[in-house]
Amino acid sequence: MAKDHKDKKRKNEEEDVSVKKHKSEKKDKKEKKEKKDKKEKKDKKEKKDKKDKKDKEEKKDKEEKKDKKEKKDKKEKKEKKLDIAQVPQGKALSSAGYTQSESLTKLPESEIKDFLTSNEVSIEDPHSLNLRPLLSFDQIDLDSKVSSVINKFPKPTPIQSVSWPFLLSNKDVIGVAETGSGKTFAFGVPAINNILTLNKKGLKVLCISPTRELALQIYDNLVELTANTDINCVAIYGGVSKDDQVKKLRNANVAVATPGRLVDLLNDGSVDLSSIDYLVLDEADRMLEKGFEEDIKAIIGSTPDKSNRQTLMFTATWPKEVRDLASTFMNQPIKVSIGDRDELAANKRITQIVEVIEPYDKEKKLLQLLSKYQSGNHKNDKILIFALYKKEAGRIESLLHRNRYNVAAIHGDLSQQQRTQALNSFKKGESNLLLATDVAARGLDIPNVKVVINLTFPLTVEDYVHRIGRTGRAGQYGTAHTLFTEHEKHLSGGLMNILRGANQPVPEELLKFGGHTKKKTHSAYGAFYKDVDMTKTAKKIKFD
Numbered sequence: 001m002a003k004d005h006k007d008k009k010r011k012n013e014e015e016d017v018s019v020k021k022h023k024s025e026k027k028d029k030k031e032k033k034e035k036k037d038k039k040e041k042k043d044k045k046e047k048k049d050k051k052d053k054k055d056k057e058e059k060k061d062k063e064e065k066k067d068k069k070e071k072k073d074k075k076e077k078k079e080k081k082l083d084i085a086q087v088p089q090g091k092a093l094s095s096a097g098y099t100q101s102e103s104l105t106k107l108p109e110s111e112i113k114d115f116l117t118s119n120e121v122s123i124e125d126p127h128s129l130n131l132r133p134l135l136s137f138d139q140i141d142l143d144s145k146v147s148s149v150i151n152k153f154p155k156p157t158p159i160q161s162v163s164w165p166f167l168l169s170n171k172d173v174i175g176v177a178e179t180g181s182g183k184t185f186a187f188g189v190p191a192i193n194n195i196l197t198l199n200k201k202g203l204k205v206l207c208i209s210p211t212r213e214l215a216l217q218i219y220d221n222l223v224e225l226t227a228n229t230d231i232n233c234v235a236i237y238g239g240v241s242k243d244d245q246v247k248k249l250r251n252a253n254v255a256v257a258t259p260g261r262l263v264d265l266l267n268d269g270s271v272d273l274s275s276i277d278y279l280v281l282d283e284a285d286r287m288l289e290k291g292f293e294e295d296i297k298a299i300i301g302s303t304p305d306k307s308n309r310q311t312l313m314f315t316a317t318w319p320k321e322v323r324d325l326a327s328t329f330m331n332q333p334i335k336v337s338i339g340d341r342d343e344l345a346a347n348k349r350i351t352q353i354v355e356v357i358e359p360y361d362k363e364k365k366l367l368q369l370l371s372k373y374q375s376g377n378h379k380n381d382k383i384l385i386f387a388l389y390k391k392e393a394g395r396i397e398s399l400l401h402r403n404r405y406n407v408a409a410i411h412g413d414l415s416q417q418q419r420t421q422a423l424n425s426f427k428k429g430e431s432n433l434l435l436a437t438d439v440a441a442r443g444l445d446i447p448n449v450k451v452v453i454n455l456t457f458p459l460t461v462e463d464y465v466h467r468i469g470r471t472g473r474a475g476q477y478g479t480a481h482t483l484f485t486e487h488e489k490h491l492s493g494g495l496m497n498i499l500r501g502a503n504q505p506v507p508e509e510l511l512k513f514g515g516h517t518k519k520k521t522h523s524a525y526g527a528f529y530k531d532v533d534m535t536k537t538a539k540k541i542k543f544d
C-alpha cells in the first residue's frame with residue numbers, strides 16, 4: 001500500500017513537472033511568436049513608412065514638375081498670344097495656298113494692333129505663321145465667283161478676318177466667336193475657294209451639324225457661295241427619303257450632314273468619305289458631347305487620317321470638357337477666339353432680363369410678356385419662345401392657340417415637313433411667334449427675331465447662350481427674357497456669371513440662390529438625359 005502511494009505520488013510529481021515543462025515551453029513559444037509578430041509588424045510598418053515617404057516625395061516631385069510645366073506652358077502660351085498681338089512685321093508672309101496681299105502687308109502695325117485689341121482677338125498658333133487679319137475684303141485674293149457673293153457685306157466679320165488666312169493655308173482651326181457673328185461663311189468661304197483655286201474633284205468638303213434645320217441652313221449658305229460654279233452640294237439629314245440624297249451624293253463635292261443619317265448611309269455603303277480633305281464640325285462642342293460621340297467617331301474614322309485632311313471646329317461656346325476629345329481629331333490646330341471666349345460669354349448686344357418666378361406662374365407670365373413685347377409699334381415683332389420638353393411645348397402651343405396667337409412650333413414630335421413649314425412661316429413673318437425646344441437653340445439664323453423668351457431654363461448655361469443668340473445677330477440688338485424658377489437654382493451661378501460678363505443686372509432674387517453651378521449631365525445622354533425614361537435600357541438619342 002505504502003509503495004503504491006509512493007508510486008502514485010512520484011507519478012503525480014512527474015506529471016506536474018511535465019505539465020510545468022509543457023506550460024513553460026508553451027509560454028516560451030508564445031513569447032517567441034509574439035516577439036516575431038512584433039518584429040514583423042515593426043518591419044512592415046517601417047517598410048510602409050518608407051514607401052509612404054517615397055510615394056509622398058514622388059507625388060510632391062510630380063506636382064512640382066506639373067506645376068512648373070503648367071507655368072511654362074502658360075508663359076509660352078502668353079508669349080505666343082503676345083507674339084500674335086504684336087504680330088505683323090509688315091512683310092508678306094506666305095504659307096501653302098495663301099500669300100498675304102501686299103496691301104495688307106503695307107498696313108501700319110498700329111492698325112492691326114487696334115483691330116486685334118478692339119475685337120478682343122486671341123490667336124494661339126503652334127505654327128507661328130504670324131498671318132495678319134484682313135481688315136477688308138480687298139485684302140484677300142479670293143476666286144471672283146466667291147467674292148461676288150460675299151461682297152454684299154461691307155467687310156469681313158472678325159472671325160472671318162482672322163481665320164481665313166489660316167484656313168486658306170490649309171491649317172486646322174478652332175474658331176470660337178459669339179452667336180450670329182458669321183461663322184458659317186468663316187468656314188464656308190475657304191472651303192469653296194479651295195475647291196475652285198486648286199481645281200479639286202470628287203467629294204471634298206464635309207460639314208457636320210447637330211440638327212436638320214441647321215444642316216439645311218448651312219447647305220443654303222454653301223449653295224449661295226457656289227451659285228456660279230460647277231460645284232455640287234448635298235444636304236444629308238433624317239426624316240426624309242434617302243434615295244434622293246444618295247443620288248445627289250454621287251456627283252457632290254460638298255456635303256452638309258447630320259450625324260445620324262450620315263452614319264446610316266455609311267452603314268448602307270451608300271457614301272464614301274475617303275476623299276474628304278476639309279472637315280467641319282459646326283456647333284463643335286455639341287457634336288463632341290456624349291450623345292453624338294460614337295457617330296462622330298464613326299464618321300471621322302471614315303475620312304482620311306488627320307494629317308491628310310483639314311479639320312475645323314466652330315462654335316460660340318467651347319467648354320473645357322470637350323477640348324481633349326477635340327484634339328484627338330485635329331492636327332496642331334490654330335485657336336482663334338473673338339472676345340474672351342475662355343469664359344462662357346453671351347453676345348453683349350443682347351439685353352438680358354431674368355425674372356425669378358414661381359413655377360405655377362409661368363403660363364400667366366408668358367401671356368403678359370407677349371402682350372408687352374408685341375404691343376403698339378412692336379405688334380409684329382418676331383418672338384421666339386423656348387420650352388424645355390416637347391410635352392411642355394405641346395401644352396403651351398394649345399394655350400397660345402386658345403388665346404388666339406398665330407404660333408408656329410418646332411420640336412421633336414413633329415414631322416420634318418411640319419418642322420420645315422413652321423420655320424419657314426416664322427422666317428417669312430407669316431407667323432410672328434415661334435415656339436421651340438432646344439432643336440432650335442443652336443445656329444439657326446432667323447432674320448429680325450426681336451425677343452427670345454425662355455419659358456423654361458435650358459439644361460445647361462451653354463444652351464442658354466445659344467438660345468438667346470437667336471436674337472441680336474449680325475450686329476443687331478435684341479432682348480432675351482428668361483423665366484427662372486427654383487427648379488433651376490443649380491444653374492444660378494453660371495447664369496450670374498454670364499449676366500455679369502455681359503454687363504447685365506443680376507436680380508436680387510437670383511442672388512438668393514447662391515453661386516452654385518452644377519451641370520446636369522448624364523454619362524450616356526449628355527445634357528439631354530432628362531428627355532429619357534430612365535427605367536428603360538440605355539438607347540442613343542438622335543436629333544435627326
Ligand SMILES: Nc1ncnc2c1ncn2[C@@H]1O[C@H](COP(=O)(O)OP(=O)(O)OP(=O)(O)O)[C@@H](O)[C@H]1O
Pocket residue numbers: 153154155156157160177178179180181182183184185315316442443444445469473474
Ligand atoms: N461679313 C459679314 N458682314 C455682315 N453680315 C454677315 C457677314 N458674314 C455673314 N453675315 C451674316 O451674319 C448672320 C449670322 O451668320 P451665321 O449664321 O454664320 O452666324 P454664326 O456665327 O454661325 O452664329 P451661331 O453661333 O448662332 O451659329 C447671317 O445672316 C449671315 O448672312
